[in-house]
Amino acid sequence: MKAKVTAHDVARLAEVSQSAVSRAFTPGASVAPDTRERIHTAARQLGYRPNAIARSLITRRSRIIGLVMSYLENQFYPVVIEQLCQALQQDGYHVLLFISDTEDADNVLMDILQYQVDGIVMASTTLSSALANDCIDAGIPVVMFNRVAQRRTMGGYATSAVTSQNRAGGRLVGELLVSNGHRRIAWLAGAENASTSHEREAGLCDALAAADLQLHARGVGHYDFAEARRAVLALFRDPANRPDALFCANDHMAIAALETLRTELGLHVPRDVSVVGFDNVPQAAWPSFDLTTVQQNVGQMVDATRTLLFEQIGGQVLARGVTVPCVLVERGTVGARSVEYQTHKTSETT
């Protein structure tokens, strides 16, 4: 292991000042073409690479973005990490990844702030917005990803957020289900404090209201596989009063529902019950699930995140929310209910 080579070493070899070396590695700095050439040659010879830490100290820009997540079991998040990371790399930024359970969020915050990140992306539906507010106080741009922070009027600041048009997405599902003749539609919520879950449910209820219907039943799965299973079991406990459709707040829970309905309850999807998810994770397309769902456009969400981040890093104080359209992906888990069948089923339990 060789000793670290610094700009001084290169300067000596290239017979220029250390400042010149710095300029030769700063895009747009004024250096004569041939000195730049000489410096680069010397640098290559010595294996010199500018020290990004030292640069950060003087420029007060680390070009590091903190990405906070709480769990990766839901495949939606690995997809987000991958795309966000690659996009930011292309922008010349890098990602410091923090995995945080909701409890140790405060320690995580401390760490992030010490590392002088230029911005923070919070891509987890279960993270406290108190955390976000602390960051704003520290003057670091924060954008919530797939989550809306609680409004905070004090001080005039708010947190930027990028989300899908969750309510519209929920409505699309509601309309699909209604138009296919479903009348006993159940909702499986994510976390009760998650804006995504709320919005999607509200959209579903919009569509039901437009058809003079209301929610047939409601469970809570906390965006968790095992909890979703339990909730589904409860929702379908009474055979005489079974939902004819189940809309789950995300695909992860929808897949849990599918598994539970088939394996433990012996029900056929979509014949006995239709199932719809939200996200369009890779597994939703697997033949075993063939899940009808609402696709969140991760690419657009990532673009919006970058825009928001750079806007604020560039000094624009205003936080704002960006909302990205999502589209219904119809696959095989929604069936048609005939009117006869509907009437029959309804009279059976009335």
Next chain:
Amino acid sequence: MKAKVTAHDVARLAEVSQSAVSRAFTPGASVAPDTRERIHTAARQLGYRPNAIARSLITRRSRIIGLVMSYLENQFYPVVIEQLCQALQQDGYHVLLFISDTEDADNVLMDILQYQVDGIVMASTTLSSALANDCIDAGIPVVMFNRVAQRRTMGGYATSAVTSQNRAGGRLVGELLVSNGHRRIAWLAGAENASTSHEREAGLCDALAAADLQLHARGVGHYDFAEARRAVLALFRDPANRPDALFCANDHMAIAALETLRTELGLHVPRDVSVVGFDNVPQAAWPSFDLTTVQQNVGQMVDATRTLLFEQIGGQVLARGVTVPCVLVERGTVGARSVEYQTHKTSETT
């Protein structure tokens, strides 16, 4: 957004020198208990947090580990990220995440080195080991995760690696298949240049050889869902010469195989063909797959990675490989083949 508060500001308020402030935040430094107290109070009042960037510059330790991955579709890797990240956080380290296609690996390397990471973990089966060697030249500890680097005798350095006992794992599967009466066992390789795939195949062949058998057929899926599907289609093209068992180099491909066998080939698993994977990703336990597989112990692999990393950061030059035991997880995708059935099938094609 308030101006950044520095150690000087705290010093002024607490009426001590800036050095004292630094000591108050350095565990083990000699400060009088009451001055430390006064300093901490002042710091809290001002919202001071030590600047980790400045500290890194002087200590020449960034406490950042670079984690390089190429794709996250295979659920094994999100699990690794999550556990590695959390473990390193507890060790007081943080993770700079790099997503790299195999092509832009060089740029990625540049970036990592500029950020003065204390070490690098390469947790991707498809990453070039030339990259790793460059890092070693730069004096940065590298540990390969779930992959073995090409040996490099020159200079006496080699790359540390933590892997599962892949060959033993492959052998376990071979023995299971043989003892259940399978005689026409096919192998679906990952990437041809991946040590994991090689080792697992070698283990399988060990078991086959012990029973005087050899591979019935062989495909290559490049650890990719779509490619695995194509390979399976080719492997099962001839109904008269079909494998009675398929061992896939990882679960991701095994699930692709399961889907293809059932949906496109109309075969029943395990009645018509047994399927085994490797990794034990979360989905392997889902009822739809109920996949028999070999579990890689991520916890132990992560622990070994930390040990290796800290060993080398601490100045021990020696690179070494650590190998972690893996265990067979028997689920529902392996059936029994009776001798009659075997004989019948074999004679049918001979």
Next chain:
DNA sequence: CTGAAAGCGCTTACAG
């Protein structure tokens, strides 16, 4: 136990 001072490796006005 404490402070003054040097220095980590850069960037960036400021002169020339």
Next chain:
DNA sequence: CTGAAAGCGCTTACAG
């Protein structure tokens, strides 16, 4: 276009 110099915010011998 180029160099000398100051300074980013810390840590850490070195004296006292």
